[in-house]
Amino acid sequence: MAEFMTETAHRAAQGTARRPAAASRPTTAKRPGDPGDATDLPLPLRAAGGSADGAAEAADGHDAALILERSRQSVDPELRAAVATLPAPMRRIARYHFGWEHADGTPAEGNGGKAIRPALVLAAAAALGGPAAREGTARAAAAVELVHNFTLLHDDVMDRDTTRRHRPTAWTVFGDTDAILAGDALQALALRLLAEDRHPASQAAAARLAACVVELCAGQHADTALEQRAPGEVTLAEVLAMAEAKTGALLGCSCAVGALYGGAGEEQAEALDAFGRQAGLAFQLIDDVIGIWGDPVRTGKPAGADLAARKKSLPVVAALTSGTPAAAELAELYARPHREGREGEEELERIALAVERAGGRDWAQAQAADRMARAVDDLARAVPDPAHAGGLLALAEFVTRRTS
Template sequence: MSVTEDTAHDRGTDAVLARNRALFEPALRAAVDSLSPAVRPVAAYHFGWVDQDGNPSHADSGKAIRPTLALLSAEAVGAPPASAVPAAVAVELVHNFSLLHDDVMDGDTTRRHRPTAWTVFGSNTAILAGDALLTLALDVLAASRGEAAQDGLRMLSAAVLDLINGQRADLDFEERRDVGLEECVRMAEGKTSALLGCACAIGAAYGGGGERVEALREFGSSFGTAFQHVDDLLGIWGRPETTGKPVHSDLRSRKKTLPVVAALRSGTPAGNELADLYLGERELSDAEVARAADLVETAGGRRWSAEQADTLLDRALGALRSGDLAPRPVEELGALARFAVHRTH
């Protein structure tokens, strides 16, 4: 694909994201506005709608990939996208519940190019705001009272439990020296893939997808693991203007991400040197963090994650082709997956 074609492709995906945001965001804002004054300002700040003083803002609210997946999945099974707005709102609320908690647990001070909510409002208040978003997500589905509401509640609850288990494993890995590659992949499947798969499945369920729900879940799950590989690559080599976080942010906190674990388990001289450097206790200097990034690449971690992302993307696109799905939303789902996975390679 040429640079011109690639740019046009990105513009097309941006248009799909914008179209779907216009459909679900009013309902998302209305849901957040229903929260109590104790947590509503924190949530509104986190979503980028206000500044820390409560004044209207137009800060980055994220790509909104998960709600877009839900709406496109409803269209893929032949339903109007509006039928899946409750599903789209619910998965976006759950995603942001996880981000609020994740930032506190990881001690991250920057998200989406500005201070994280916990650094502005305090960690306890940010945790409570995250709890409120999770509860609100379930309430949005329950209030929809559609035929798919009960199934949707079960799907979302199961995804949240998988997400929590994945996050717990992620935290455990930080304290361990012997993390295996297979268990690292399972962690990613829980932490990221479960909610992306759920977004597709719940959207399809709200669209009356029947047996086609599982094909869309498989698409979302495979895409989700590919997405995590790319997110981990960005956590090491991503540009701050793209990620909204400092360069090498995951290495500074010694996170056991997919490319890092692949390098540590490579059995190469670079992998052994990385282990000596990375598995210590003292804080790494800027030079050591940069050296760690070089070692991950030399040991093959960067290449492995990039290749895995491409393989999983192919699997995701194959799942789309296996279902009896509407062509235009399928094309947009595929384009969205390719856009997200090709952010770094």
């Protein structure tokens, strides 16, 4: 079996990833919104011993930007055709949410995000079934993207997020009820696409996607329930489980659906599901880091928005459970409601510094590398030849080196 790990990720996979500890460099803390190295992680894409063969060469030969662009070209027509079948009110909201139209219905130049999940569907199909398998998978990839956007519409309502993709969220434009109904319609549309697909794997894919939606709902429920608990009552294990259900599940499902369309058996599909889940956890760890230290010009969200909402993100909970003096300070700050104005901004800076001093940022970055090491082990079980795994590895690298 091909060995894919870097030295850092290999150590993490062997169980040496440390628990949060007090950071020894508090002067390096970034303020919310500062650009920098929030996502500059070592990735397990180079073969053991530092050689440049194997998975490293496979990933280097697959440019993630090109993969995503090709995926969009294949999937967008399916998405647009599906959305066009919705009743007019929900069609208008969906087109706005995807960035195809402005609120007044006039055409817009935006797009529906990076489309990572449909790209994973297509890349998984190609990895197991070759280029021909990829060509027959666009409808399944569109179904996965519809489910993803159903969750975004609902999450924005529940979290009261006011911006997404550098524009006002759908609920702020059309109201809560219409945004929720549009999300419901996208979920139903996704399952209809698979039900109408004549591909022999469509039934198994539909069952997987439906089960994934249930898991996504459970993850969102856990997330909202955690927000109601005091900072000291939340464990790291609970937040990791929530993140796997809320984020890892759909990335895993994307890979498994692609595997099924590529002709994989159940064992290969399960291995690719595990790959996607671990990559999804790495993705969520980076997303949480960006939520604290990301540049709002790149993220499209206000600086420190997650801290202002007192979200129990992974770096925050890691810091809270570190047993350090900074953890006690963070717990005290997090117990207070957010204040608007200059006082609130200064408090966010103190919170971000406390998270970093308590080791939350370092832990999240080390944990992301650990999860990627596990992911590539799972990928090697499903796709032993690294030359065929290059597209999936390139996408995994892309999502864990992102800055927005």
